Every structure is written in structure tokens, then in C-alpha cells.
Amino acid sequence: MAATLHLTCGLPCAGKTTLARELERRHRALRLTSDEWIRRLWPDGSDAEFDAARLPVEGVQWDVALRTLELGCDVVLDWGVWTRAERTRCREGARRVGARVELHFLDLPVDELWLRLRRRNTEAPPGTFRFGRDLLDRYALRFERPSPGELASFDPPREDRPAARG
Numbered sequence: 001m002a003a004t005l006h007l008t009c010g011l012p013c014a015g016k017t018t019l020a021r022e023l024e025r026r027h028r029a030l031r032l033t034s035d036e037w038i039r040r041l042w043p044d045g046s047d048a049e050f051d052a053a054r055l056p057v058e059g060v061q062w063d064v065a066l067r068t069l070e071l072g073c074d075v076v077l078d079w080g081v082w083t084r085a086e087r088t089r090c091r092e093g094a095r096r097v098g099a100r101v102e103l104h105f106l107d108l109p110v111d112e113l114w115l116r117l118r119r120r121n122t123e124a125p126p127g128t129f130r131f132g133r134d135l136l137d138r139y140a141l142r143f144e145r146p147s148p149g150e151l152a153s154f155d156p157p158r159e160d161r162p163a164a165r166g
Helices: 017-028 034-042 047-070 086-095 110-123 132-141 148-152
Strands: 002-011 030-033 073-080 100-105
Touching: 002 017, 002 110, 017 030, 017 073, 017 100, 030 034, 030 047, 030 148, 034 073, 047 073, 047 086, 086 100, 110 132
Parallel strands: 002 073, 002 100, 030 073
Antiparallel strands: none
16 A cells, blocks of 8 residues: 655644644654744744744655655645645655655635634744734735645545554
8 A cells, every 4th residue: 555645735723733643643644744843943943044944844854754655654744835836746746756645625714714823822832933913814815725626636535544543
């Protein structure tokens, strides 16, 4: 059975990391969440440092993901994959190493995301990336929603795998 790359797709506070943790558990997958690595490497970093670290961290995570898929293990990339180009690059790269690719698209209205973000901004642990409604609105404008045709280019979720235990 081929390994599967699971991509979480959506804006901040859509539930991507919660879903990524569930997929990690259910499929005994390696979960790679760039925000967690960046916070660990630069715990006191500024927003600018955090943003500058994203590409190099995700580059290393992508190398690890491809090798893990080659070894036959599932991977969950918890990046958000906001653009069609990024999703295409991930899909094509994973397929080149023989993996299936599932896109888990979490699409919530911006007002709901804002309610969740306000709660996260006040309740989250130190080191959590906090921002306001103006930035959320700008992110929403930059986000490229997957079209039905693009969604169809990914593999359907496979439910035949047993859940991990314990």
C-alpha cells in the first residue's frame, strides 16, 4: 500500500492543526507543522523573523516528508497550502516518489475564523503567533480556494486504514 501525503489547507484558525493531529494519530503518520518548528527554533522571535523562517523551515520539512514517503510512511503537512501552485508542487512531488496525496480543505467564513482567532489570541500559550482582524482579512484575500477541478486532482480520503491505538 502506497504512503499518503495529507495536506491541510485553509486559513488560520480553520482547525488545520487539530485535524493534522487527528490524521497523525489515525494513520500513524509523521506530522510536520511549520509553526511549531519555527516557535521552537526562535521562541522569542519577532513577527518578521517568524515570517523569514517559514520558507527555510518548510524546505527542510519538505525534504523530510519526501524521504518519509519513500520509506512507505504517511506524512501530514500542516502548512495551510494557500496557493494552487504550492498545492500542485506538493501533489506532483509526492506522486513522483509513488505516494498518494489527499487534500483536507477546511473552509470557514472569515467571521467564524475571527471569533476563533480572538479566542486563540487570549488563550493560547506563549509563542503563539497572534494577529488582528486586519491581517486575517488580508490573508483571506491572498488565499486561493481550491476549485472543484483542483479538488478532483487529489486522491479521495482512504478510510480503510485502522485507527492507531493508545
